[in-house]
Amino acid sequence: MTADVMPPEDASRHTLRAAVLGAGSWGTTFAAVMADAGCTVTVWGRDEKTCRQITEDHRNEGYLPGVELPAGVTATTDVRAALAGADIVAVAVPSQVARRTLEPLRDAIGPSTVAVSLMKGVELSTDRRMSEVVAEALAIPQDRVAVVSGPNLAREIARRQPTATVIASTSDATAQLVARACASSYFRPYTNRDVVGVELCGAVKNVIALAVGISQGRGLGYNTMATVITRGLVEITRLGLALGADADTFPGLAGMGDLMATCASPDSRNHTLGGHIGRGMSLDEAIAATGGTAEGVKSCRSVLELATSLGVEMPITHAVVRVLHEGLPVDQLAPLLLARPHKAEGA
Numbered sequence: 493m494t495a496d497v498m499p500p501e502d503a504s505r506h507t508l509r510a511a512v513l514g515a516g517s518w519g520t521t522f523a524a525v526m527a528d529a530g531c532t533v534t535v536w537g538r539d540e541k542t543c544r545q546i547t548e549d550h551r552n553e554g555y556l557p558g559v560e561l562p563a564g565v566t567a568t569t570d571v572r573a574a575l576a577g578a579d580i581v582a583v584a585v586p587s588q589v590a591r592r593t594l595e596p597l598r599d600a601i602g603p604s605t606v607a608v609s610l611m612k613g614v615e616l617s618t619d620r621r622m623s624e625v626v627a628e629a630l631a632i633p634q635d636r637v638a639v640v641s642g643p644n645l646a647r648e649i650a651r652r653q654p655t656a657t658v659i660a661s662t663s664d665a666t667a668q669l670v671a672r673a674c675a676s677s678y679f680r681p682y683t684n685r686d687v688v689g690v691e692l693c694g695a696v697k698n699v700i701a702l703a704v705g706i707s708q709g710r711g712l713g714y715n716t717m718a719t720v721i722t723r724g725l726v727e728i729t730r731l732g733l734a735l736g737a738d739a740d741t742f743p744g745l746a747g748m749g750d751l752m753a754t755c756a757s758p759d760s761r762n763h764t765l766g767g768h769i770g771r772g773m774s775l776d777e778a779i780a781a782t783g784g785t786a787e788g789v790k791s792c793r794s795v796l797e798l799a800t801s802l803g804v805e806m807p808i809t810h811a812v813v814r815v816l817h818e819g820l821p822v823d824q825l826a827p828l829l830l831a832r833p834h835k836a837e838g839a
């Protein structure tokens with residue numbers, strides 16, 4: 493199949509209304525996905541010019557250059573107007589600002605509105621997963637919250653390149669509603685009840701992608717990359733199981749699938765930022781050079797805190813924290829990992 497050629501869906505199959513909070517690359521892309529699946533979608537963004545461009549020109553050049561958005565997507569800077577009458581509200585702001593973005597909006601959410609976290613991070617001050625933050629901030633029960641996570645690089649999906657995703661919720665009805673709102677000829681959702689596992693995979697793969705980027709920035713090759721990805725999946729699994737996740741999630745789309753996409757793609761901000769660090773930039777320089785939200789930079793610390801509180805060993809995550817935040821010289825990352833005491837592979 494040729495890329496970039498999947499046609500949009502027949503937009504008349506249902507009449508769901510959706511709001512998306514965040515007019516960045518994933519918020520805008522997921523809005524387009526839902527519009528192609530038949531929803532009427534309003535995006536909330538902070539920037540007037542971006543919102544006008546989305547509504548009037550069907551473009552968001554700042555985040556998705558060259559992409560034409562479906563006419564069913566409009567945008568506004570008035571968050572309450574965006575939320576009015578929404579069956580679904582999807583949240584795509586940086587994880588660390590989710591709570592403060594959502595708390596003032598409690599009274600603007602309808603009594604049966606479903607909230608969807610599109611975010612892949614762990615809150616720094618509380619070590620909470622994003623579905624927990626969303627439920628707490630909006631004061632809604634967990635069964636009205638779903639998480640979308642998988643190999644979902646926004647720039648590819650915005651060009652309607654085919655992919656699959658995972659919709660996780662403790663409620664089957666909630667997961668199915670969200671799946672209906674986003675399923676199209678190029679976007680295939682699978683539902684899953686393992687919210688903990690799906691969310692952890694999404695957050696920690698960003699940290700592993702930083703490590704892969706760093707090693708590639710140092711000029712290391714595919715053996716190193718494969719080692720970091722594979723052992724990365726081991727430490728994601730270890731943390732997830734300690735938190736009660738389902739073992740089947742880790743080799744699936746939200747686990748191995750997203751890890752592969754993020755660690756391989758030059759579009760990944762985490763991977764790209766790691767590369768800049770590996771080539772010798774400071775963290776501030778790397779953040780500026782990358783642009784957009786590289787969640788692993790902050791979440792590596794909350795993930796490590798969570799792991800430490802549970803007695804779970806996460807050597808790659810720990811090494812990333814040391815390089816990014818504790819001044820470990822980048823050329824000491826590999827020796828640090830390789831000099832660890834011998835252990836059996838399955839241990």
Ligand SMILES: NC(=O)C1=CN([C@@H]2O[C@H](COP(=O)(O)OP(=O)(O)OC[C@H]3O[C@@H](n4cnc5c(N)ncnc54)[C@H](O)[C@@H]3O)[C@@H](O)[C@H]2O)C=CC1
Nearest residue numbers: 515516517518519584585589610611612644645646784785
């Ligand atoms: N871009 C991608 O391919 C994917 C991203 N994600 C996740 O989606 C979430 C959002 O990421 P992107 O849309 O890619 O980020 P982005 O950097 O492209 O956009 C972030 C949006 O949040 C807004 N924002 C920034 N600071 C804010 C604040 N203090 N208050 C309110 N809004 C603020 C920005 O103006 C922008 O509209 C992240 O958790 C990311 O991990 C998940 C899957 C794919």
Ligand SMILES: O=C(CO)COP(=O)(O)O
Nearest residue numbers: 642643644645760761762
């Ligand atoms: O989550 C993503 C792909 O699934 C996007 O990765 P980045 O945030 O590293 O760009």
